Amino acid sequence: MSLGLPDHLVKATLSRALARASHWFGLVCLAGALFSVLALSVFPVTDRLQITVAAILGMGALLAILARWRTVPLTIAYLLVGALCTYLFTSAVLGMPGVFPSSDMFLISLPKMALIMVGGAGTGALVGVLWSTLGFLLAEAAATLAISQTPVPDRPDVFTVVTYLFLVGVMLLDGLARRTGRAAQPAIHRAVQDDESRILRHDFDVRAIALMHDTTLNQLVSVARAKPGPLSRGLEAGVRETLQTLAERDWLTHVDERTAAAAGNDGWLSSAVFRAIDRMRDRGLVVDITGDKEALARLDPQSDKELGLAVQQCLVNVLLHAGIVTAEVVIDADGQNVSVMVLDAGRGFMESETGNDRLGLRQSVRKRIERLGGSVVIWSRPGAGTSVLLTLPAPPIVPSTIAAAAEVAAETAPAAAAAAAETAPASTTETAPATTPTDKATP
Amino acid sequence: MTAHRATQQRLDPLGTLAAWPLSPAIASIVLCYSVIATVLQQDQIRNPLMATLAVLAMAAAAATLVIGTQPARSPFGRRIHLIMAGFALLGYVCEQLSRWGDNLLVQDDFGPVCIGFLLLALAPYRPWREIALSGAVASIVAILITLPQAGSYEVHVPVAVYAIVSVTQILAPTAAGAAYSRRIVRSILAWQTDARRAIVARTEEARGQMARAVVEQQVSALKSGVIPFLAELLERGTVTALDVAQAGQLAAEVRRTLVAEIDRTWLDSVATRERAALAERGTPGLLVVADPEHRATAFRAEQRAATAALIGALCAAPGFDPHSLVVQITGSSTPTPPRPAPATLTAPRPTLIKTAPPTSVPVDTITIQAALDLPPRKVRALLRPYLGVIRVVFANVRVTVRRPSLTIEFDGARDPHQVGPPREALATPATPAGVRAKQPPRQVR
Numbered sequence: 001m002s003l004g005l006p007d008h009l010v011k012a013t014l015s016r017a018l019a020r021a022s023h024w025f026g027l028v029c030l031a032g033a034l035f036s037v038l039a040l041s042v043f044p045v046t047d048r049l050q051i052t053v054a055a056i057l058g059m060g061a062l063l064a065i066l067a068r069w070r071t072v073p074l075t076i077a078y079l080l081v082g083a084l085c086t087y088l089f090t091s092a093v094l095g096m097p098g099v100f101p102s103s104d105m106f107l108i109s110l111p112k113m114a115l116i117m118v119g120g121a122g123t124g125a126l127v128g129v130l131w132s133t134l135g136f137l138l139a140e141a142a143a144t145l146a147i148s149q150t151p152v153p154d155r156p157d158v159f160t161v162v163t164y165l166f167l168v169g170v171m172l173l174d175g176l177a178r179r180t181g182r183a184a185q186p187a188i189h190r191a192v193q194d195d196e197s198r199i200l201r202h203d204f205d206v207r208a209i210a211l212m213h214d215t216t217l218n219q220l221v222s223v224a225r226a227k228p229g230p231l232s233r234g235l236e237a238g239v240r241e242t243l244q245t246l247a248e249r250d251w252l253t254h255v256d257e258r259t260a261a262a263a264g265n266d267g268w269l270s271s272a273v274f275r276a277i278d279r280m281r282d283r284g285l286v287v288d289i290t291g292d293k294e295a296l297a298r299l300d301p302q303s304d305k306e307l308g309l310a311v312q313q314c315l316v317n318v319l320l321h322a323g324i325v326t327a328e329v330v331i332d333a334d335g336q337n338v339s340v341m342v343l344d345a346g347r348g349f350m351e352s353e354t355g356n357d358r359l360g361l362r363q364s365v366r367k368r369i370e371r372l373g374g375s376v377v378i379w380s381r382p383g384a385g386t387s388v389l390l391t392l393p394a395p396p397i398v399p400s401t402i403a404a405a406a407e408v409a410a411e412t413a414p415a416a417a418a419a420a421a422e423t424a425p426a427s428t429t430e431t432a433p434a435t436t437p438t439d440k441a442t443p
Numbered sequence: 444m445t446a447h448r449a450t451q452q453r454l455d456p457l458g459t460l461a462a463w464p465l466s467p468a469i470a471s472i473v474l475c476y477s478v479i480a481t482v483l484q485q486d487q488i489r490n491p492l493m494a495t496l497a498v499l500a501m502a503a504a505a506a507t508l509v510i511g512t513q514p515a516r517s518p519f520g521r522r523i524h525l526i527m528a529g530f531a532l533l534g535y536v537c538e539q540l541s542r543w544g545d546n547l548l549v550q551d552d553f554g555p556v557c558i559g560f561l562l563l564a565l566a567p568y569r570p571w572r573e574i575a576l577s578g579a580v581a582s583i584v585a586i587l588i589t590l591p592q593a594g595s596y597e598v599h600v601p602v603a604v605y606a607i608v609s610v611t612q613i614l615a616p617t618a619a620g621a622a623y624s625r626r627i628v629r630s631i632l633a634w635q636t637d638a639r640r641a642i643v644a645r646t647e648e649a650r651g652q653m654a655r656a657v658v659e660q661q662v663s664a665l666k667s668g669v670i671p672f673l674a675e676l677l678e679r680g681t682v683t684a685l686d687v688a689q690a691g692q693l694a695a696e697v698r699r700t701l702v703a704e705i706d707r708t709w710l711d712s713v714a715t716r717e718r719a720a721l722a723e724r725g726t727p728g729l730l731v732v733a734d735p736e737h738r739a740t741a742f743r744a745e746q747r748a749a750t751a752a753l754i755g756a757l758c759a760a761p762g763f764d765p766h767s768l769v770v771q772i773t774g775s776s777t778p779t780p781p782r783p784a785p786a787t788l789t790a791p792r793p794t795l796i797k798t799a800p801p802t803s804v805p806v807d808t809i810t811i812q813a814a815l816d817l818p819p820r821k822v823r824a825l826l827r828p829y830l831g832v833i834r835v836v837f838a839n840v841r842v843t844v845r846r847p848s849l850t851i852e853f854d855g856a857r858d859p860h861q862v863g864p865p866r867e868a869l870a871t872p873a874t875p876a877g878v879r880a881k882q883p884p885r886q887v888r
Contacts, residue, residue, distance in 0.1 A: 003635050004455035004832075013630045014458075021566070021623035028618045032611030039603040100598060106550035106608050113615070159550075166472075173464065184756070184828030185457055189638070191752035194716075195744055196646045197653065198709050204657040209701050212661060216669050217697050223673075223690035226682045239677050246662065246670060256654035269652050278645075286641040289648075325637050 003192055004185055006284020008319040014174045015128070022167065023067040026117035030060045033089060033110035040093065052092045055085035059114065066118070075118055075131060082115040083138040090146035103147045104155035112139035112160045119167055128171045136164045186282045193282075204256060215242045267297030272308025273340060277329060280315040286326040287315065295333030296340075298394040306368050307340065307392055310376075313364035314342040314388045321347060337374075339391040348380045365390070450624065451567040452518050454631040456831040459517070459567045466512040469564040470505035473557045477501040477534070480553040484542070493541030500534035501557055508564055514827065517834045519568035527565075528577045531558045532584060539588045547597040555585055555609045559616035571625035578617030585609040664700070669693055708739040710770060713751045717758045721765050728765025730758075738772040738807045741857050745836045750809065753829045753851070757813050760825055764847070767814035774807040774854075804856050809837070811851045819844040826851075 005013055034056045041049045062078045089111050094100055116139065119132025139160065147154045219242040226235055268274055273296055277287050299307060311329070318327045324346040332339045365388065366376045374392035452459040477498050481488070488494045504527050510516065511523040535554030539546070546552070558581045565574050586606045593602040672693060676686060714730040721728040742750070754770065757763060815822055822844050830851070834840050837853035 003638050004457045005631060005634055009630075009634060010458065013627065013634075016630065017623045017627040020626040021619040024622035025615045025619035028611060028615040032607050032615070036604050036607045039601045039607065042601055099600060105598075106612070107604065110611065169468075170465065174462070184752070184832075187755060188457075188748065188752045188829075188832055191748040191755065192638075192744075193642050193645060194751060195709070195748045196642050197649065198712050200646055200650065201653050201657065201712075202709070204654050205704060208657050208661050209704055212665075212697065213701060216665065217694055217701070219673065220669065220690045220694035220697065223676065223682065224687055224694055226687060228682050228684045228687065230681050231676070235682075236677065236680070239673050243670065243673055243677065246665060256650065269649060281641065281645060284638070286637050288644075325634060 003189065006185060006189070008284065009325060011175070018128070018171060018174060019070065020067065022117040022119060023063055026063050026114035027060060029110045029114040029117075030056055030063065033107070033114070034060070036107055036110070037089070037092065040096065048088060048092045048095075052085075052088045055081070055088045056111070059085040059111065063114065063117075078118055079115070079135055079138055082111065082118070082135065083142040086111040086115060086139050086142040087146045090143045091149060094147060094150040094152045100152055102153050102155045103143075104157055106159055108143065109157055109159040109163075112136075112143060112157065113163045115139040116160065116164050116167060119171065126175065128175070129168050132164065132167055132171070136160070185284065189284055190282050207256075211245070215245045268293040271296040271299070272304045273311050273329075273331075276308040276312035277315065280312065280319065280327075283319060285315060285319055288326065288328045289331070290328070291331035292333050293331055295331060295338050295394075298333070298338055298396065299392065300394075303372055303374075303392050303394065306372055307390060310365045310368050310390055311340055311342060313361070314390075317361065318342070318344045318346060318386075321349065333394070335396055336393060337391050338394040339389060341387060341389045343385065343387045345385040348382045348384045348386050361388075447572065448570055449628045449632065450518070450570055451627045451631065453835050454628060454635070456517065456835045457828050458631075460514055460828065460831050462567045463512060463514060466564050467509050469560050470509045473505045473560050474502055477538075477553040477557055480551060481538075484551060487542045487545045487547055489543065489545050490541045493537050497534045497537035497541055497554075500530050500537055501553070504528075504530035504534060504557070504561055508561055512564070512568060514831055514834075517831065519565070521569075521573070524565065524569055524573060524577070527561060528558075528581070531561050532581060535581075535584065536588065539592070543592065544595050546592055546595050549589060549596070549605045549608045550612075552609070555581075555612035559613045562613075563616035563620040566620035566623040567627070569624065571621040571628070574617060574624055575621040578614055578621070581613050581617075582610045585613055669697065706737065708734065708737055709742070709747050710734060710739040710750075710772075713754055714770070717754060717768075720755075721758060726765045728758075728768070731769045733769065733771040736772075738774060741805075741807065742855060743836070746855055749829070749832045749836050753826070753833055754811065756826065756829050757811070757815070757849075760815055760817070760822075762816035762847075764814035764816070767812070769810075769812045771810045771812075772807055773810070775805050807855045807857070809853055809855065813849050814847045815849050816847045819846055822846075822849060 034053065037049065037052055037056065059078070059082050062074070062081055066074050066078050090103075090108055093105075093107060094103060115135040116132050118135040119128040140157075143157070144154065219238055222235055222238060226232070231239070274293075277289065281287055296304065296307075315327055318324070324344060326344070328343040330341040330343065332341070361378070369376050369390050369392065372392055374390065376391075377389040378386070379389075380386040451462075481494055481498055485494075507523060507527040507530060511519045511527065531554075535552075535558060538552060538554045542552075549555075559578075562574055562578055562581070565577075586609075589606045589609050590602055593605070596602070596605060672686075672689060676682065710732050714732045718728065718730050721730075739747075754768070757768060758765075817825070823842070826842070830840060830842065833851075833853055837855050839852075839854040841850075841852045843850040
């Protein structure tokens with residue numbers, strides 16, 4: 001399936017993949033450094049072999065840990081150990097009397113390149129570039145210091161510089177480049193969703209067609225073959241049974257037992273909150289909905305609209321700031337209020353710390369709900385996710401409204417269904433055997 | 444697709460489009476470096492012919508990378524991967540042969556660095572195992588070619604150090620590329636699992652609404668004709684000759700509707716929806732679907748979604764003539780002996796011949812024609828993301844833009860394991876067995 005990453009996941013995902021790539025690059029460099037030190041030690045040399053090997057191993061271990069847990073203290077520890085390792089390695093290798101003619105050896109670049117690869121630890125492109133630059137400067141400083149203590153002439157290290165520039169270039173490209181076809185991703189997501197719906201719809205259509213065939217068409221053919229005159233017993237029972245089957249309730253059972261079994265209407269599907277969630281889903285947010293969805297039908301149109309916009313803003317915040325795939329919406333109701341809670345397990349924030357530019361929560365959510373006499377409560381802590389509880393007053397639906405709604409529904413039901421229902425109790429015993437002949441009457 | 448063979452390009456074509464500038468960048472680095480290294484170290488070169496061949500082979504590898512990663516040629520297949528790696532290795536070997544016996548240092552040879560860079564560039568396009576395997580093979584070649592030259596090196600260290608230098612230059616970028624490929628594929632697969640679950644849940648939520656809509660559609664059709672007729676008949680208790688005639692007429696009408704509905708494919712539904720969307724925008728249009736053999740039913744889910752998205756994008760494009768869209772599906776068929784390929788199927792790409800010979804696997808050719816009053820450059824920019832997805836799920840995509848006419852053609856080879864769509868007997872009222880199945884097939888022909 002070519003369901004690509006939605007916009008809000010691209011940055012984090014690419015950053016993780018780049019981090020993994022740079023860690024592996026660093027690990028291979030360190031492995032190269034380790035093996036070359038070991039190979040050189042076959043030579044009659046270096047007094048500081050053991051401590052150099054230990055430093056390389058330590059640096060490698062820290063890099064491996066860093067690849068698993070990207071934290072700032074670990075990154076700093078890696079930079080320090082790496083600088084030390086670069087110093088030890090450079091002075092040990094170049095300190096070998098009369099072996100290397102100058103400092104611009106690829107061998108010397110190995111720990112330095114590994115140190116630059118710390119950049120992947122950042123969560124954003126710019127942060128990564130900063131870390132890499134820090135690693136680059138530390139590596140160059142440590143190497144220059146070590147070289148100055150050896151008789152070898154210092155020459156610029158092209159390998160490290162090129163690696164640094166390349167890494168920075170890649171990070172900037174991935175971090176800053178606008179993804180082409182941003183609008184296309186939601187459209188493709190929508191197309192996949194529509195396809196799934198179409199399949200279900202087709203399923204229903206096929207069943208409805210089968211029923212139509214078995215009842216209506218067969219009955220019409222029977223009538224078309226009948227001889228003019230009074231209705232025969234069999235034909236009369238058949239027509240009655242067909243009319244009865246065409247009553248809406250039976251149709252629904254036949255088309256989809258689950259819908260027929262599930263009580264309640266779809267007030268939820270026409271609510272503004274549902275539409276808001278639907279739009280966010282097109283943008284690739286996975287939203288789980290739980291709770292008393294039908295309670296939203298109690299809201300008056302104005303409240304419903306405003307609540308929908310507020311929920312949408314909450315979900316937009318999840319997309320923009322939380323850096324995760326899923327959000328949860330819990331709908332709850334008591335006698336007086338309807339509440340919607342939007343939860344995510346993302347980065348979280350301190351409401352007091354958000355800048356004045358963060359209009360979303362203050363304007364679109366808080367003001368909107370408070371204007372309607374509702375309330376907004378926000379729980380959030382950096383690293384612990386965010387929960388926003390929106391509560392709006394909503395009087396319970398009085399039974400008379402339900403009755404009125406039922407009346408409207410009854411009016412729209414087919415008149416024939418009512419007619420068939422009247423005769424149904426008397427004819428149930430007769431219609432049962434009559435189904436077989438009608439089935440066989442297919443042309 | 445199995446996780447083994449998955450690549451970022453196949454899973455997230457749009458994301459890979461964004462990474463595309465990297466491959467010409469890497470190709471030019473490779474080209475410049477091999478030329479500069481050759482010029483600067485000409486005193487080490489013993490065999491100028493070999494040195495020239497080395498640069499040419501590297502240039503060929505770089506060109507292969509640029510051509511293969513072009514959005515218009517996606518996806519980047521295994522064959523082109525092997526060609527690129529082969530050229531790069533050839534360049535490396537030629538380079539070493541050209542300076543055999545006079546090679547002073549390994550670190551300034553361009554071969555290993557270029558191979559490393561080229562394999563790194565494959566990260567968005569190839570599975571991580573294949574990148575890693577290529578790196579391993581190149582490393583073995585590097586060891587084999589470095590060790591015998593021990594005598595000529597200028598710095599006196601164990602020859603193993605030289606081997607380590609060349610192997611590290613290859614393996615470090617290769618490992619980075621493989622790690623990127625593995626990580627990003629896993630992330631995308633994880634997201635797709637979530638997304639699929641969400642899509643199923645979302646469909647389930649609308650289930651009741653949809654079932655009611657289906658019922659309503661059928662019942663409202665009946666209310667105008669059949670139900671009053673039968674109700675009246677029952678009330679009267681007698682059948683007249685007129686009734687008999689009318690019943691026959693109604694039966695024919697119902698039968699016609701049923702057949703039409705059974706013959707509807709997803710493509711018709713897509714057209715219906717787009718027509719409605721066009722009407723909503725105030726520009727009612729005519730969308731023609733020509734699929735007389737109902738080939739659309741054989742499409743896989745991802746093919747259906749990609750096609751629907753493309754049609755949707757065309758209809759929503761600025762300058763789209765609402766009366767111009769024609770979607771046509773033709774192609775070779777299953778049961779008959781191999782026919783000559785249709786005229787539209789000119790010169791299939793070599794990769795296609797190997798995996799899907801048109802003689803044994805049926806191929807559907809989809810042709811979408813539309814009139815779009817936009818400069819061709821804009822048309823291509825507009826459609827690039829959608830065609831990116833189409834290229835991954837279909838083969839042989841051809842786009843012709845001649846303002847204002849636009850023709851997009853692509854081939855869908857059916858899955859050889861389930862050759863042909865489920866071709867059960869035509870489910871018409873005359874043969875009710877098909878429609879009366881307890882578990883109706885998802886797409887009834």
